[in-house]
Amino acid sequence: MIFSTNPWVWIAAILTLCIFSFLYKENAFYRFAEHLFVGVSAGYGVAIYWNNAIVPNLYVPVFHQHNYWFIIPGLIGMMFFFRFSAKTGWLILIPLAVLLGTGSGVYLAPTFQADVLKQMQSAIADATNLELGGWGLVWGLVAFVGVLTTLSYFFFSREQKGALKISANIGIWFIMIGFGASFGNTVMARVSLLIGRVQFLLTDWIHIIK
């Protein structure tokens, strides 16, 4: 076993082991790594916002391109700091209103188009596309039934009994299979990260795997 001579690899390996130590029980090493992680991530977030949001959208337009219109969003953004004043605290609602109004207006139509109309269009297209032929058409129809029954499960305007109950029950089967698939994918993503970390420890740190 030949250990790495790179001090950064040692830091990464020790911090990884500190986090993994939580599998035994909560301990001082884990708590240290956890707090370090929170601080580093928050600092990283600040730097990313500064470099990717403030510099290209405020600093460069105002100080390099002399486009003074861009001072306005800066001033509106600064209104968030009224949060610390008891008297003028309500002014924080102005930047919130700008963000909410713009967000609601900009995404209203595209969301309806992408999440409602396009989804329905694709579901119907798959169920009626004769070119798919044979099993393709059957699975298209099954998926269409799945969409309708899933929707019926979330239909609460009427008491779920009779045909609606049967439809809702079929819907819950589709939903459960969907959740199971999502769960399986999530677990495999986490396992993949675990393999990555173990590989790092065995390859880069103690050089067992070449």
Next chain:
Amino acid sequence: MKRQIPLIIVLILGIFFFFQFFVPSRISTNILQTTLQWTIVISAFAIVLAIGSLFNHHMLKIRRRKPHWWNSIVTLAALVVMALLGIFGRVKGLEPLGELYRKLFHYVQSPMDQAMFAILAFYMASAAYRAFRARSQEAALLLISGFIVMLGVIPFGSMLWTKIPDIAEWIMMVPNMAAKRGILFGVGLGITATSLKIILGIERSWLGGGGK
């Protein structure tokens, strides 16, 4: 007035940008692009509030010498160091700071991030064992579909039976997609309804005071 001004701003901006979607002219697109740039700047200032709140929380812990208070020093020091290195590391003449920032990201932040999510694999497995013990038909369906999808993406699955990856793909493409489409449909309707309620001033909880 304290509530009327924000409501009027939301109404005007909401209606304007709703109709902007249907006007594909160059001027309209330019207005949208500039406004989106502005909103990025405005929301960036909200980060300052979040960081301020984190600072307050940890400073309070340090001042009151709460249990494990020294860990709060670690958090604050890491935050300040990482932020300053990230901000000044791009300044000409201070490139070594930028290099240190990248090293801290690759050898401190990234490994801990991956390790944090990796340990979740163990907790998800144990939680799944407790939650999914096929007590009902639905739980059994969830368990079986999750198991097949997991087997479908690893070589061991096709070693057991060559058809397993195909079945996993079928689950993803047919019942999973049907359920996701149904849910997405509901989410879309929900977002549309909530956006309309916000624009028209029916939804006022964001103003504070319980929406009165």
